[in-house]
Amino acid sequence: MGRREKRRRSGFRRVLNQYGVLQSIADAYDLRILHAERRRRVFRVNTSQGWKKIKQFKYSQAELAYVHGVLEHLAGKGWRRTVPLNLTRDGLPYVETPEGLFYMSAWIQGEEINSEDPFHLEMAAKVIGEMHRLLQDYKAPENCQRSFPTHWQAKYTGQAEDLERYRQQAEGARKGKFGRRFWKVADDFIRLMGIGLQLLDEAGYGQLSQVSDFVTVCHTSPTTGNLILGSDGKIYIIDFDNARTDLRIYDLGKMLLRHSGWDVDKAVFIIRSYQEANPLTREEISLLPGLCAFPTKGWQVARSFFEEGKVHMGRLEKAIGELARQEAFVKALAQISPTDLCYQPEQLFQT
Structure with missing residues (x-):
């Protein structure tokens, strides 16, 4: 044969x-x-x-x-x-x-939202905000790890340690083109991780993570593929496979990472739109710069290579290409007073 x-x-x-x-x-x-x-x-x-x-x-x-x-x-x-x-x-x-x-x-019949369309972004942020509001009283089963918020500092400290270990592996062995390229930029990924951890600490994450009013169920992956503009003109959220209990600001941070394109004006627009449905406190908003600092794409592609042997050169180059813009975005966002980003609408958005 x-x-x-x-x-x-x-x-x-x-x-x-x-x-x-x-x-x-x-x-x-x-x-x-x-x-x-x-x-x-x-x-x-x-x-x-x-x-x-x-x-x-x-x-x-x-x-x-x-x-x-x-x-x-x-x-x-x-x-x-x-x-x-x-x-x-x-x-x-x-x-x-x-x-x-x-x-x-x-x-659901429809198409993915367009992150460049202000209408799509505004409606998606409002729908996520409303979803968070409706899920605040959800009684999660106690036998599931998802029912308890992830500790961000422990999570991202672990990712920083992973990156350092991968850097040492790339330095101490022949890892081909991918390994050599990663080794040259690993310190930049690790440094940005450190910036994120410092910003979270300065914003008082440890204390805020214990405030029950800030906790809800987060989708955790509000990507364009999971935000659908239905044939009826309404925005739908699909694929809750990774949903978990966490601070509501986590999903908003993910929206900024996925949809802002490192544009601060667009980020402010998303933050304001979300609060049309679910107003935030200045303390919560102060967590956003730190949350947006973590180079998750770089960690993911490095983990895929060093833990699973999968080579994604294009994804690595994309993660590297975003480093400078991401850092500039985080610095610009951190310079805006959280109080100035708070918004209380006259009437909450409801679908």
């Missing part, structure tokens, strides 16, 4: 495996699959009950129960900017297969 035929058969074998998994999932939900197509990490499926999304959940059942509870809490309050998980005929929000846990939900 030639190599080409082997590749064809192995490729078709993967298709058959996926087909079998999808069929078992459809059976669990008592529906028929009419058409299925893969889109990135999810399946878009036309079924006897309409268009659905099927996605593998790569974490534990306890964590999926947390996510399910969050979505049910929002649905129970009549919020329609996300969709709950469908239940199987056995009343479960997931299907357990040999490939892992899978869940199903309605497919």
Whole structure:
């Protein structure tokens, strides 16, 4: 048998495996699959009950129960900017297969938001702010680690230590083109980590992290791919797979990192828009410069190489290319008084 035929058969074998998994999932939900197509990490499926999304959940059942509870809490309050998980005929929000846990939900027809469109940014920030407000009274299950806020300083100190270890590995061994390139800039990544940790400390993160009024459920990944402009013109939030309890300012910081393009004016616009739905205190806002300082992309791509042996040269160059702009952005944001960024609308935004 030639190599080409082997590749064809192995490729078709993967298709058959996926087909079998999808069929078992459809059976669990008592529906028929009419058409299925893969889109990135999810399946878009036309079924006897309409268009659905099927996605593998790569974490534990306890964590999926947390996510399910969050979505049910929002649905129970009549919020329609996300969709709950469908239940199987056995009343479960997931299907357990040999490939892992899978869940199903309605497919939201629409397109990713455009971060350059002020309308999209404003509405996305408002919707996230409203979501945070509605989830502040969510009673998270105590048997799940996601129910407790991450300690940022411990988290980012660990990432800084990782970067130092990777730097030493790149220096002390032949790591090819990627390793040599990383070694030249590792100190810049580590220095920016130090700036972030110092800013968090100066802003009193340790004390603020204990204030329950500042804590809610965060999506943690408000990317363009997870913020959908629906065909009805409304903004929807999808993929709560990584949702967890944390300070609400965490999601806002992630929005700045993902959507500001290191433009301070755009960052101020996002901060103001968020507060149309969920006003912040000056103490919370003072955490934003530190939160935006961490070179997470650099740490991620380095970890992927040194821990998993995966080479992503383009991602490394992109992370390096953002260092100077990111540092300038953090310094500019830190120079704005948090009091000047606070905003109290006459009436809270509601969808």
